[in-house]
Amino acid sequence: MSLRQANSYKEGSFIDRPRHTCALGGALFTLRALSRVIPIIHASPGCGYNVYTAFNAGAGYLGGGYCGGAAWPSSNVVENEIVFGGEDRLKEQILSTLELMDGDLYVVVSGCMVEMIGDDLLTVVASIKDSPAPLLAVPTPSFKGNSYDGYDIILEGLFEGLTRRQTRKEKGLLNILGIVPGQDVFYRGNLSELKRLLEALGFKVNSFFGDGEDISSIRRAARAEATILLSDVAGQKAASFLEDARGVPTLKLPFPIGAQETENFLKGVAKALGLRDSKVQKLLSFENRRYYEYLERAADIYNDIDLQRYTVIVADSNYAPSVSNFVSEELGFVPVLTVVTDPLTEEKQKEVLLRFHSSGDLPRPLVRFGTQTSDSARFLREAWAPVSNHRYSFTLSPGLVIGSVYERELAEDYSLPLVTLSFPATNRVVFQEARAGYLGGLTLASEIFTTLVSGR
Amino acid sequence: MTLEQKHHESATVGQEVIIRERRLGALLTFQGKGSDLMKLAKENPEGCCHDNYFNQCGDCSSQRAMLPISQIRDAALVNHAPIGCASDLGQFNAQHRRGLRYNAIPVQNIRALSSNLTEKDLIMGGENKLAAALEEAYRRFAPKAIFVTTSCASGIIGDDIEEVTLNAEEKLGIPIVPIYCEGFKSMVWTTGFDAAYHGIVRKLVKPPRERRNDIINIMNFSNQHAFSPLLAKIGMEARYLVHQASVEELAHISEAAATGHMCETLGTYIAASLEKLYGVPELKSPPPYGSLWTDLWLREIGKITGREKLVEKVIVSERKRIAPELEAVRKKLEGRTVFAFGGASFCHNMLALAHDLGLKIVGMMGFHHDMTFDNDYEEIISLKNTLTLVGNIGSYSVCNKQPYQMIKILQDIKPDLVMSRHESLPTQAVKLGIPTFFAADANILGGYDGVVTTGKRILGAIKSRNFVKNLSAHSREPHSAWWKKQKDPFYFAKGKRL
Numbered sequence: 025m026s027l028r029q030a031n032s033y034k035e036g037s038f039i040d041r042p043r044h045t046c047a048l049g050g051a052l053f054t055l056r057a058l059s060r061v062i063p064i065i066h067a068s069p070g071c072g073y074n075v076y077t078a079f080n081a082g083a084g085y086l087g088g089g090y091c092g093g094a095a096w097p098s099s100n101v102v103e104n105e106i107v108f109g110g111e112d113r114l115k116e117q118i119l120s121t122l123e124l125m126d127g128d129l130y131v132v133v134s135g136c137m138v139e140m141i142g143d144d145l146l147t148v149v150a151s152i153k154d155s156p157a158p159l160l161a162v163p164t165p166s167f168k169g170n171s172y173d174g175y176d177i178i179l180e181g182l183f184e185g186l187t188r189r190q191t192r193k194e195k196g197l198l199n200i201l202g203i204v205p206g207q208d209v210f211y212r213g214n215l216s217e218l219k220r221l222l223e224a225l226g227f228k229v230n231s232f233f234g235d236g237e238d239i240s241s242i243r244r245a246a247r248a249e250a251t252i253l254l255s256d257v258a259g260q261k262a263a264s265f266l267e268d269a270r271g272v273p274t275l276k277l278p279f280p281i282g283a284q285e286t287e288n289f290l291k292g293v294a295k296a297l298g299l300r301d302s303k304v305q306k307l308l309s310f311e312n313r314r315y316y317e318y319l320e321r322a323a324d325i326y327n328d329i330d331l332q333r334y335t336v337i338v339a340d341s342n343y344a345p346s347v348s349n350f351v352s353e354e355l356g357f358v359p360v361l362t363v364v365t366d367p368l369t370e371e372k373q374k375e376v377l378l379r380f381h382s383s384g385d386l387p388r389p390l391v392r393f394g395t396q397t398s399d400s401a402r403f404l405r406e407a408w409a410p411v412s413n414h415r416y417s418f419t420l421s422p423g424l425v426i427g428s429v430y431e432r433e434l435a436e437d438y439s440l441p442l443v444t445l446s447f448p449a450t451n452r453v454v455f456q457e458a459r460a461g462y463l464g465g466l467t468l469a470s471e472i473f474t475t476l477v478s479g480r
Numbered sequence: 481m482t483l484e485q486k487h488h489e490s491a492t493v494g495q496e497v498i499i500r501e502r503r504l505g506a507l508l509t510f511q512g513k514g515s516d517l518m519k520l521a522k523e524n525p526e527g528c529c530h531d532n533y534f535n536q537c538g539d540c541s542s543q544r545a546m547l548p549i550s551q552i553r554d555a556a557l558v559n560h561a562p563i564g565c566a567s568d569l570g571q572f573n574a575q576h577r578r579g580l581r582y583n584a585i586p587v588q589n590i591r592a593l594s595s596n597l598t599e600k601d602l603i604m605g606g607e608n609k610l611a612a613a614l615e616e617a618y619r620r621f622a623p624k625a626i627f628v629t630t631s632c633a634s635g636i637i638g639d640d641i642e643e644v645t646l647n648a649e650e651k652l653g654i655p656i657v658p659i660y661c662e663g664f665k666s667m668v669w670t671t672g673f674d675a676a677y678h679g680i681v682r683k684l685v686k687p688p689r690e691r692r693n694d695i696i697n698i699m700n701f702s703n704q705h706a707f708s709p710l711l712a713k714i715g716m717e718a719r720y721l722v723h724q725a726s727v728e729e730l731a732h733i734s735e736a737a738a739t740g741h742m743c744e745t746l747g748t749y750i751a752a753s754l755e756k757l758y759g760v761p762e763l764k765s766p767p768p769y770g771s772l773w774t775d776l777w778l779r780e781i782g783k784i785t786g787r788e789k790l791v792e793k794v795i796v797s798e799r800k801r802i803a804p805e806l807e808a809v810r811k812k813l814e815g816r817t818v819f820a821f822g823g824a825s826f827c828h829n830m831l832a833l834a835h836d837l838g839l840k841i842v843g844m845m846g847f848h849h850d851m852t853f854d855n856d857y858e859e860i861i862s863l864k865n866t867l868t869l870v871g872n873i874g875s876y877s878v879c880n881k882q883p884y885q886m887i888k889i890l891q892d893i894k895p896d897l898v899m900s901r902h903e904s905l906p907t908q909a910v911k912l913g914i915p916t917f918f919a920a921d922a923n924i925l926g927g928y929d930g931v932v933t934t935g936k937r938i939l940g941a942i943k944s945r946n947f948v949k950n951l952s953a954h955s956r957e958p959h960s961a962w963w964k965k966q967k968d969p970f971y972f973a974k975g976k977r978l
Contacts, residue, residue: 038613039563039596040620041573041589046564062958068632068663070540071564073881077543078567080904081574091958093904095883098537102664106636120534120972124884126960136562137632137664140602156960166562167599167633397589398620429573433589448570 041397041430043340043365043447044207046166049075050174051133053083056092057205057212057233058242062127063091066114066145067135069100071166079206082447084454086206097121101138110143115151122155128239129186132161133178139165160185172258172340172366175204179232179262186239187246189270194247198222198293199272200231201263202255202279203460207340209449213458218254218280221290221461224307225299246270249297254279255342256375257366278379281346282354282465283315311462318466319354322473331476334420335359336434337389338400338427339446340366343459345379347426347445348389350465353381355472359389360420361407363400363427365446368393397430404434424472441475443468495642495658497678497749499666501527505851506668508880509973514873518863521851531667531880534972538880540663542631543568544672549627549659549679550590551576551723552730556623557592558613560606560641561631566594579703579724591621597633607639614648614656624727625655625684627676635662655727657683667880668848670745670823677750680722680730681757688735688758693785695719697739697760699747706923706930707768713794714778714787720923734758738784740777742767742922744825744853744862752854764859768926769829770836771799771806772869780859798928809935810838816942819893821845821886822901824878825862826922830899833925835870837935842895843875845886847902877969883908884959888969890914897942913952915941 044050048067052075055063065072076093079086088095099117101110118132132145145161152159162181164174179201200218205211215231222229230241230248245251245266253263253276266272275296280289287308294304325331335357337348344364351357364376373393382388392403408420425435428446435442444451445459445468458464500506505527510517521527542565550557550572559566573590580587595613597606610628617626628645645656661675677699695717698707703720711718719729719736733739739754740763741747751762765780766773775795782791818839820830824846831841853860867873875893879885886908890898898909898916906916917938919925925934957964 037596038558038593038609038616039566040593040616041569042563042566042594042596044563045567046562049564049567065537068540069535069538069667070543070663070669072537073539074543074567075564076537076904077571078569081568081571088904088907090956093907094536094538094881095958096537098535100531100535100538100667102667106664116533117535124534124960124963124972125958127958135564135632136602137636140633140636166564167597167602170563429570430589432577432587436587448573450570450574 039395042395043397043428043430044367045075045078045171047164047169047171047174047177048133048135048166049078050171050204050207051162051164051178052076052096053079053171053206054175054178054204055131055133056086056089058129059238060090060128061239062121062125062130063096064118064121064130064132065096065098065135066110066117066132066138066143067098067101068137069098069102071135072096072098078448081450083206084209084449084452091125091127097125106137106141109141110138111148114138114143114145114148118148118152118159122159128157130155130157130159131178131182132159133164136166139163158186170367171207172204175207175258176261179259180265182242183245183262183265183270186242187270190247192247193249193272194228194244195249196226197228197230197244197248199245199248199251199266200229200254201251201259202253202342204258205233207258207447208342209445209447209452209454210457210459210464213454213456214460214464216456217458217461217463221286221307221311222293225290225294225303227293227297246272248272250275252277252293256379257341257368257372279342279346279460281460281468282350283312283462284353285346285349286461286465287312315462315466319469322469325473325477329477330422331473333357333422333424333476335423336400336404336425336427336440337362338365338425338431340364341368341372341376343446344391345376347468349381350468351426351472352389354465355469357424361404362389362391363403364391364393365395367395400427400431401434401437404438424476426472443472443475496660497671497674499671500668500674500848500850501666504853507849507851507878508667509970510849510876510878511970512876514863514867514876517849517876517878518867521863525851527851532882532970532972534884535880536882536884539669541661541666541669541672541675542629542663544669545659545661545676546629547572547575548673548676548722549629550592551579552727553580553585553724554623554726555591555625555627556617556621557590557627557629558595558610558617559592559629559631560595560597560610560613560634560639561629562597562633563594565631566592576724583703583724585724591617591623593617597631602633602637605637605639606634607644610639610641610644611648614644614652618652618654623654625657627657627659627679629659630662632662632664635664655683670848673746674749677753681750681753684727684730685734685754685758686731688732690735691737692735693737695736696781697721697733697736697754699739699741699750701742701746701922704921704923706926710798710927710929713798714782714790716781716785734760736760738763738781740767740781742826742926743823743829744860745823745850746825748853748855748860755855762855762857762860764857766832766859766862766865767829769930770832770869771928771931772836773832773865774927802928802932805932806935809932809939812939813837813839813935815840816896817842818897818899819843819845819890819895820899821847821905822919823847824849826901826919828862828866829925830901830919831866831870831873833931833934834899836931837938839897839938841870841873842893843877843889844873845877845879845889847879847881849878881905884963885969887912887957887959888966897938910948910951911955911957913948915945915948917941
């Protein structure tokens with residue numbers, strides 16, 4: 025398959041039912057995921073609430089949290105400001121926010137309209153001398169990028185504003201980047217699982233958005249020994265900033281799901297950080313034993329009723345390769361099509377393609393890149409044209425679709441069960457559960473099998 | 481603008497709807513008694529829309545316009561905007577699928593594209609991109625019509641949407657309906673409802689082929705067929721609009737005997753338009769919430785369709801039918817206090833219902849207030865109807881979805897129960913330990929059965945407060961110590977400006 029054929033995304037073309045939001049959206053949900061941070065939105069009325077609605081519903085009902093949803097401070101600029109400029113209104117909004125909202129950090133972010141009229145956030149913020157907590161400004165207009173970019177833009181802004189270059193690093197301290205709150209519906213559970221494993225190896229972990237963390241984790245980011253980057257796309261800019269400007273090297277590893285990938289992940293970290301092999305082996309043998317004791321439970325039913333499935337996967341560039349590898353290498357399923365949904369340049373697509381393993385007798389699955397929601401159906405039609413209309417001819421069965429709620433139509437068309445895992449996932453309420461690591465892999469396997477036996 | 485001009489402009493089929501600030505004198509901030517607001521509306525019908533100098537994020541016209549039209553089942557939607565404006569399509573999709581399933585229509589995803597304006601387009605213009613997106617929407621979805629919603633960005637760069645849509649209409653041979661709903665144009669987000677309906681009336685509704693004396697248009701939020709059994713008793717059918725409607729159905733809403741709405745805030749603009757353009761009368765009565773308003777609503781339908789006698793019979797028998805259950809619920813709810821918040825007129829509906837259930841009304845908060853409606857009928861002024869029914873309201877505020885004010889008012893009043901409509905905001909009450917009744921489906925609350933059903937559900941909400949209690953004990957309020965001590969929720973509307 026040539027890459028050109030696979031590429032349906034053209035830079036800046038229209039998007040059918042997008043699976044992501046704008047830079048402002050990514051920034052706001054990154055801030056929402058940090059403890060006690062108060063965003064101040066400089067934008068039209070509606071921008072904040074619109075993004076909130078998207079993530080609340082799409083990210084497994086994430087909720088507004090401490091200061092989110094309808095409670096986000098926002099300048100709500102209208103026609104008057106377009107004509108006369110919105111900087112005065114912004115200053116008024118910042119000053120009143122500092123008086124009224126109680127937070128550890130205030131961050132001014134912006135929507136398209138105020139950037140189009142040329143408001144200068146940085147100047148306005150610089151003019152405010154008296155703030156109960158640090159006050160930063162990071163321009164995040166929608167037209168500058170999508171929500172994955174917004175995550176990068178805001179984190180780079182926070183690292184720039186809150187850290188200094190540290191000559192002495194803190195031994196064993198690691199940052200984790202590349203998991204985008206909200207776009208990754210399971211972000212918090214994933215971070216918590218990876219943190220659990222790294223801590224078991226003796227590391228200290230800044231996951232920034234994890235259980236019990238607050239903005240001191242951002243402040244400590246420049247003291248880390250390394251930044252683990254779990255994405256080919258998100259977090260790249262923020263990690264580069266930490267590397268170039270703060271001297272924290274980046275260690276890029278695949279987003280791990282299940283025993284095999286997680287083992288590789290832990291070995292990768294250990295090797296790069298010079299950890300003793302025996303320490304790693306001890307953890308791996310404990311984790312692997314537990315993992316397979318559980319997975320083995322499914323062996324009887326798996327073989328009794330043939331749970332092996334042809335699989336269609338629709339997810340972003342973090343999940344698509346990892347889930348594809350997981351179902352083929354660990355569950356023995358046959359991925360027939362994997363659609364990568366985030367907007368990627370050709371160069372990025374090449375990188376992402378390398379993440380897909382070919383396993384045993386199985387060739388690499390067909391990988392297509394499609395930001396458009398209707399792409400998946402088209403790709404599947406192309407990949408799996410019915411041979412004949414004969415009743416007993418070979419069809420895409422037994423099969424399984426792993427994707428978002430937008431894949432319901434596709435799943436219904438082929439009469440296949442659907443497991444949702446990518447954004448938007450309006451059909452699930454997600455708390456602490458993970459899809460990454462050992463425990464995340466088990467949860468995913470259990471959900472897949474549960475779905476397959478749910479009619480019983 | 482004189483009233484005459486307003487009438488003329490509001491229901492014509494010009495390109496754009498006039499924003500509510502100008503057309504209806506809409507307010508965003510008010511605090512006082514219900515009677516004070518009534519007086520203000522009389523003295524100053526043009527209102528004076530100003531905002532606070534601290535704001536939390538509200539809502540915008542674009543979002544409110546996109547929701548109803550994304551639910552029209554055989555149309556497509558092109559959002560001409562940067563990608564972020566299409567953020568909540570996922571949420572609208574969930575809503576649409578639920579609606580289709582409920583209406584026993586084959587379930588499908590919404591059909592919507594974003595033109596995805598990027599930095600380059602904002603410099604070079606986005607018209608070509610819109611044209612391409614329209615063709616693509618046609619190719620992908622084979623829709624019966626395509627709606628185009630505008631955005632702040634498309635408005636500022638000045639794309640000629642009329643021209644692009646007219647060209648596309650010619651090329652594709654289906655109606656292409658531009659909806660002008662730029663967020664920055666109106667501080668009052670309900671302008672978006674008007675913009676959506678304006679587009680529908682302007683491009684899709686056809687002159688009547690006949691008059692259907694047995695069909696009534698009901699402008700509503702979610703299409704539960706809750707009024708059908710009641711209307712069937714007088715030989716009428718409800719046409720629930722516009723969610724899950726088809727383009728063909730919309731074309732013929734001009735043939736109905738009348739237009740009613742579940743909320744004046746939502747439906748009075750289209751009702752007035754249909755009346756002025758096609759002679760479909762707007763019901764001159766409050767919507768059917770609570771027994772008394774349901775009586776008035778049925779009588780008005782009876783009057784328009786010549787079913788007066790039948791209606792009187794039905795009122796007597798329906799009232800008699802629900803009496804025992806209603807009495808039992810009332811007894812259990814007696815003396816409980818209730819506070820309502822939501823879109824202005826739907827709040828009034830909830831109060832009418834609460835009054836019928838014997839709850840003690842201690843206040844309300846509307847998210848905006850229209851000083852007038854498009855048709856100048858006394859009978860549809862929801863605030864006046866409410867005050868007549870329930871008496872004066874001591875704590876009446878208008879607040880544009882601002883949690884910092886809501887919390888303060890609720891802390892001050894401490895009601896036994898909050899009734900609300902508008903997702904995510906009841907959370908504020910829950911965090912204070914106050915049980916809430918959420919009117920997720922506004923239709924279910926309507927009619928005689930709605931009174932009893934709502935009463936029972938409220939009883940349930942009050943009875944088991946454990947979730948609310950648990951959460952309130954562990955939730956943190958994001959406001960400063962200074963604000964917590966502040967007495968006046970409207971400090972930032974009146975205080976010293978920068």
